[in-house]
Amino acid sequence: MSSGRLSRRATLGALVTLPFLASKARAAACPADPLGTARTLPVGTKGGLFVGLKSYPAALPITEGEFVLTFDDGPMPGVTERVLDALAFENARATFFMIGRNVKANPALARRVKAAGHTVACHSWSHPWTMRQRSFAANKDEVERGMRSIADALGEPGAPFFRYPGFADTAELNAWLAEQDIGVFGCDFWASDWVVMTPGQELTLVTGRMEKARRGIVLFHDTHAQTAAMIPDFLRTLKRQRKTVAHIVPGPGGPVTLPAPAGWTKSVS
């Protein structure tokens, strides 16, 4: 190979490297007015908690314009990091309902979520579909194994917060979760990000639902690239519309909830 070809390769290398460095520098610089996390909301789960208007006639005690960001099904290498970067850029904190076996496969990523100040919670061990078709013993094992994998990865227990795969709860497991002082989280609205769509379509859909809900727990999945691509714009939209982020953390005592509006009906089966 001639020295000319070598130097051309070196030049190309520099051209490739420089924009990459520039974009890293941009990513590190936060905006002057980040969205932020307006408040940390301790959530007591003693004796059981069931919140989220899609499933239960109770909501978290948050005010109009306040939203709780939740991400399910991770941690997922290549996607969760992008969600974390977007949240860090706007200094916003969220709750990640993780699948135990994903935590076991990616313990460092689970630790990174925790180290960034987010809440790590449990979304079962293996995401069975559905828990209603399995025995109580198998379901109890799903929760215990899921929580154990989180504790193993983090070196401490995660939050005593659980979200059923597909919101498919069972009366028997609900009673056991309440006895264990584990809170059950549904959600108030979602992005339907399991449906393939562009980030722009997802943004339009979820911000429209946010307008209707006016407050509440929103569900995303940090396993879908379209969501990771959309989250920066979603956070900017919250900021532009002067909406705020409430970050849920484990709290003392029993549940404090708001009742569902009159005429409420369950919207998941």
Ligand SMILES: [Zn+2]
């Ligand atoms: Zn899920």
